[in-house]
Structure formats: C-alpha cells, structure tokens
Amino acid sequence: MSTYRKQFYYKNKLNYFFTILICVLSTALNLSIAFILKLLIDVASGGSMTELKQMTVYSLIYLVILVIIQLLKRKYYNHFIKQAMLQFKNYAFSNLLKKSINSFDNEVTGTYISIFTNDISTIEANYLTATIQITIQVLSFICGIIAMAYLNWFLTLCVLGISLLPILISMVFGKSLEHKVFLASERNESFVSMVKDLLTGFSVVKSFRAEAEILKLYNDGNSKVEHAKNKKRMTGDFITLLSTASSFLVQFTTFVAGAYLAIHNIITAGTVIAFIQLLNYVLEPVGSVGPLLTEKKAASALIDKIEAATSNRIKERDTLNKSSFLREITFHNVSFAYEKEQPILKNINLTFEKGKSYVIVGASGSGKSTLVNLLLGYHNNYEGQITIDDMDLGKLANDSLYDLFSVILQNVFIFDSTIQDNVTMFRSFEQNAIITAMEKSGLSMLIQKKGTEYKCGENGNYLSGGEKQRISIARSLLRKTPILIMDEATSALDQKTAQVIEQEISNFENVTRIVISHRMDEASLRLYDKIIVLNNGRVVETGGFDQLLEQQSYFYSLFQVTKSA
Numbered sequence: 001m002s003t004y005r006k007q008f009y010y011k012n013k014l015n016y017f018f019t020i021l022i023c024v025l026s027t028a029l030n031l032s033i034a035f036i037l038k039l040l041i042d043v044a045s046g047g048s049m050t051e052l053k054q055m056t057v058y059s060l061i062y063l064v065i066l067v068i069i070q071l072l073k074r075k076y077y078n079h080f081i082k083q084a085m086l087q088f089k090n091y092a093f094s095n096l097l098k099k100s101i102n103s104f105d106n107e108v109t110g111t112y113i114s115i116f117t118n119d120i121s122t123i124e125a126n127y128l129t130a131t132i133q134i135t136i137q138v139l140s141f142i143c144g145i146i147a148m149a150y151l152n153w154f155l156t157l158c159v160l161g162i163s164l165l166p167i168l169i170s171m172v173f174g175k176s177l178e179h180k181v182f183l184a185s186e187r188n189e190s191f192v193s194m195v196k197d198l199l200t201g202f203s204v205v206k207s208f209r210a211e212a213e214i215l216k217l218y219n220d221g222n223s224k225v226e227h228a229k230n231k232k233r234m235t236g237d238f239i240t241l242l243s244t245a246s247s248f249l250v251q252f253t254t255f256v257a258g259a260y261l262a263i264h265n266i267i268t269a270g271t272v273i274a275f276i277q278l279l280n281y282v283l284e285p286v287g288s289v290g291p292l293l294t295e296k297k298a299a300s301a302l303i304d305k306i307e308a309a310t311s312n313r314i315k316e317r318d319t320l321n322k323s324s325f326l327r328e329i330t331f332h333n334v335s336f337a338y339e340k341e342q343p344i345l346k347n348i349n350l351t352f353e354k355g356k357s358y359v360i361v362g363a364s365g366s367g368k369s370t371l372v373n374l375l376l377g378y379h380n381n382y383e384g385q386i387t388i389d390d391m392d393l394g395k396l397a398n399d400s401l402y403d404l405f406s407v408i409l410q411n412v413f414i415f416d417s418t419i420q421d422n423v424t425m426f427r428s429f430e431q432n433a434i435i436t437a438m439e440k441s442g443l444s445m446l447i448q449k450k451g452t453e454y455k456c457g458e459n460g461n462y463l464s465g466g467e468k469q470r471i472s473i474a475r476s477l478l479r480k481t482p483i484l485i486m487d488e489a490t491s492a493l494d495q496k497t498a499q500v501i502e503q504e505i506s507n508f509e510n511v512t513r514i515v516i517s518h519r520m521d522e523a524s525l526r527l528y529d530k531i532i533v534l535n536n537g538r539v540v541e542t543g544g545f546d547q548l549l550e551q552q553s554y555f556y557s558l559f560q561v562t563k564s565a
C-alpha cells in the first residue's frame with residue numbers, strides 16, 4: 001500500500017475496526033428481519049395469541065438493538081472518515097511544501113487547487129466511502145446467500161446463477177467509466193487554472209474592456225468541463241440502468257421459482273416472503289458492488305495523481321549543507337539556455353564578495369533575472385560552475401540555499417493576516433528582534449498608526465506598494481540571511497519612496513546585496529560598490545559609477561538614453 005493510502009488508516013485503525021465490526025452486526029440485524037417476518041407470517045397463518053405476544057416483544061427488543069447499532073455505526077464511521085481525510089490532506093500538503101522552488105515553479109498551480117478541492121472530495125466519496133460500502137455490501141451478500149441456503153438451497157442456486165449477469169455488466173463497462181472520471185478531473189484542473197488567472201487579472205480585463213473575450217474563454221472552459229462531467233454521468237447512469245434491469249430480472253425469476261415451490265407445498269408462504277426480503281440484501285450488493293469498485297478504481301487513480309503531483313519528482317542529489325557565507329560567490333564561465341540552441345546567458349564570469357553591494361543593470365531581456373535565478377537554484381542545467389566559498393552551488397542542499405539567500409521581488413506576496421504574521425511568516429521570533437526588523441525596514445510609521453495586529457487584507461490590499469515592500473524587507477532582515485537579492489524590488493514605487501528604501505537597505509550591515517535595477521538613477525547607482533552591466537546575456541562592463549561613465553561605453557549610452565527618457 002502506498003504511503004498516501006496508508007494515511008487513511010494511520011492512527012485510525014481502531015475506528016476502522018469498529019466501523020467494520022458494527023457493519024457486520026448491522027448486516028446480521030438487517031437479515032434477521034426476514035426471519036422475524038417469516039415467523040410472524042407463520043404465526044398469523046396458524047399460531048396462537050401467546051406466540052404472537054412473544055413475537056411482538058422480540059420485535060420491540062430487536063428494534064431497540066437496531067437503533068443502538070445504527071447510532072454506533074454513524075459514530076465510528078464518521079470518525080473514521082474525518083480522521084482519514086484529515087491525515088491524507090495534511091500529508092499531501094506537507095509533501096507539497098517540501099518541494100523545491102524549481103520543481104514547484106514548473107507546474108501549474110491550477111493542478112494543486114483542483115487537487116485540494118475537487119479531487120479530494122471525489123476521493124472521500126468514491127474511495128473511502130466506497131471502501132466501507134463495498135465491505136458492507138459483500139458482507140450483506142454472503143450473509144444473505146447463507147440465510148437463503150438455510151431456507152431453500154434450490155432457490156438459492158437460481159439466485160446465484162442469474163446474479164452473474166449484473167456483475168458481468170459492470171466489469172464490461174467499468175473501464176470506460178474509469179477513463180471518463182479521469183478525463184473530467186483533468187478538464188476541471190485546466191478550468192480551475194484558467195479561472196484563477198482570469199480573477200487575478202480582473203483589473204487588466206476591465207481596463208482593456210476585454211470582458212466579452214474573457215467570457216468566451218470562460219464559457220469554452222466551462223463547457224469542456226461540463227461536457228466531460230456529463231459523459232462521466234451518462235456512462236455511470238448507463239451502468240446503473242443495466243444493473244437495475246438485471247436486478248429486476250433476478251427478482252422476477254426468484255419470485256416465479258418461489259411461487260412454483262409454494263404452489264407445490266415444498267416451502268411455506270412465510271419462507272417465500274422471507275426469501276423475497278432476503279433478496280434485497282443479495283441484489284443490492286450485486287447491483288452496487290460493480291459500480292462501487294469502478295468508482296473506487298477511478299478514485300484510486302486520483303490518489304496516484306496526487307502522489308505524483310505533490311511528491312518531489314526531482315531526485316535529491318548528494319547534497320551538502322552550508323549555513324554561513326564566508327568569502328565570495330563566483331560564476332565561472334556560466335552559460336544557460338531555457339531552450340536548446342538559444343543561449344540567454346553566455347560565458348558569465350563574476351565574483352560577488354562578502355559584505356559588498358552589487359547592482360545589475362541592462363536592457364530588458366538581457367538576462368538579469370535569469371542570472372540571479374541561477375544563484376537561487378531555480379535552474380540546475382547551466383554550463384560552467386557557480387561556487388559559494390568554493391562549494392559547488394549545484395551540490396548545495398535546497399534548505400541551505402534558502403538559509404543563505406533572501407529574495408525581495410517586485411510583487412510581494414502578503415498573506416491575509418496581521419502585519420506581524422506577515423513579517424515573521426508565522427514563525428516565532430523574539431519580540432525585540434521583530435520590532436527591530438520592522439524599524440530598520442521603515443515600518444515604524446505604519447505600526448504607530450495601525451499596530452502590529454493590523455490585518456493586511458487579501459494579498460495586502462489594505463497596504464500601499466511601499467508598505468508591502470517594507471514588509472518583505474523586514475522578513476529578510478528578521479531571517480538574518482547573509483545575502484540579500486532584490487529583483488526590481490522598488491521599480492513599482494515612486495522615485496522618492498524607492499530612493500528612501502534603497503538608501504535604508506544600503507545601511508544594512510553584514511549583508512551582501514545583489515540588486516537588479518531598471519532605475520538608471522545616479523543617486524541610487526552610487527549606493528553600490530559595483531555596477532554589473534549585462535547586454536544580450538553577456539557581462540559587458542563592471543565597475544563603479546564614475547569609472548563606467550568615464551569609459552563612455554555601453555553603460556554610458558544606457559545611462560544617457562534612460563536619463564533623457
């Protein structure tokens with residue numbers, strides 16, 4: 001059994017055991033109704049008043065036991081399902097969180113959203129509930145057949161023979177249903193992914209007056225999902241219809257054969273009634289176990305899908321740990337391409353020394369973000385070598401990378417929680433350290449006005465762009481990582497706010513800063529020890545601001561163009 005399936009039973013075996021035990025008792029009780037009916041009818045057709053009174057008392061006792069057993073069944077059954085789903089979902093999500101950034105980035109978030117909404121509900125209904133239902137139905141069938149054989153073996157053989165028909169039907173059509181369940185899940189995935197994109201880009205859609213086009217996209221996606229779901233339903237209904245028709249055939253044959261035996265006084269009328277009553281417990285499993293097994297198989301494929309999507313597909317290599325940054329980061333002849341034959345970075349040779357600050361500039365598309373993304377371990381398939389204190393970056397464990405670097409991006413993600421939670425990222429730190437990080441990143445004014453417990457709103461809607469950036473800076477400061485990377489972090493802010501923030505960051509001690517900037521603003525550029533100039537994937541110049549201007553080369557022209565713009 002896969003570790004994912006084991007989650008259903010882990011610390012849940014007792015609930016499962018009691019659920020099954022009570023199901024056995026409940027089945028036995030259900031079947032005994034047939035015998036009570038037989039006795040009542042036989043008493044009615046030739047018994048005494050004393051026997052009738054006795055039967056009434058037994059029936060009432062039976063009723064009380066039945067209610068108690070049903071209540072216990074609900075209790076253990078619901079506990080089992082709750083615990084199983086809780087553990088399964090937690091396990092899948094905790095595995096998802098273990099993924100490295102590069103393996104997560106390559107996949108579509110819509111897949112995950114669909115997994116944790118649609119697929120999980122399908123698994124609850126069609127795998128877990130079905131597993132219990134199948135057990136109940138199989139028990140019911142076996143006990144029903146034994147009870148029937150006890151009453152009359154000839155009729156029992158008739159029932160068994162004709163019952164093969166519905167089983168065959170679900171075996172034949174089951175595969176087709178399985179395929180359709182999977183297809184519906186896949187379509188739902190792309191639909192969820194699309195809706196997520198459309199909602200994220202809501203303001204862009206409105207300002208470009210693209211509502212009609214977007215509605216068309218939505219309608220196309222919606223109709224594909226509903227079409228796939230409809231096909232799934234149609235196949236399911238078709239299998240159910242065939243099963244129902246064949247069940248009727250079984251019922252009819254049994255009734256005719258029973259009537260024949262009763263007319264020839266081989267069995268009593270009570271036995272015929274008991275038989276017909278027992279038939280329900282045999283026919284229901286015959287009709288339902290096939291579809292239940294098919295649904296379970298289809299849901300089982302979804303569990304495999306969740307396992308594949310949430311486990312780290314990229315095999316962990318031999319990794320080394322590193323917790324401190326001592327000297328320098330070096331790029332030795334590094335080249336990189338997203339697609340074959342189309343190099344984005346070409347023969348990069350660079351050194352970033354501990355404690356110094358660097359700004360990378362260059363035209364749009366020159367490879368600035370790609371360069372820092374290599375440093376952050378987002379792509380491993382580069383040529384050449386990147387080392388941190390002589391240790392090969394490719395061999396560094398992901399966790400070590402996350403401990404060494406913190407990143408501030410243009411789009412800061414803010415959780416719908418308090419300012420403090422957003423700064424600490426829900427971890428616990430000493431309150432003094434939190435306050436210091438907030439002060440150093442310029443959040444004092446905001447805290448004075450609103451307090452640390454102020455709720456930021458969905459994706460920080462109640463905060464300004466500058467405040468969001470400051471929160472992200474405070475996050476980095478609190479983590480005390482030795483290297484800070486900023487990718488266009490201040491480009492969405494007005495020039496004044498950007499300058500203030502950049503000035504504040506330049507005062508951070510013991511932090512090596514690597515900053516990507518679009519802003520060719522002299523005051524900002526002078527804040528860095530070295531400017532690295534990229535052009536078409538190559539480092540064309542490096543040096544201080546004055547030195548580069550004096551060279552009157554590529555940086556000079558880039559600066560002049562941006563200044564005059």
Ligand SMILES: Nc1ncnc2c1ncn2[C@@H]1O[C@H](COP(=O)(O)OP(=O)(O)OP(=O)(O)O)[C@@H](O)[C@H]1O
Binds near residue numbers: 338339367
């Ligand atoms: N995931 C990707 N797959 C394929 N090509 C990509 C990918 N990311 C970036 N590129 C391409 O790589 C080139 C360099 O992109 P990169 O984002 O590194 O440039 P940049 O200098 O940071 O640009 P900008 O200043 O506009 O942000 C661009 O031509 C871009 O289209």
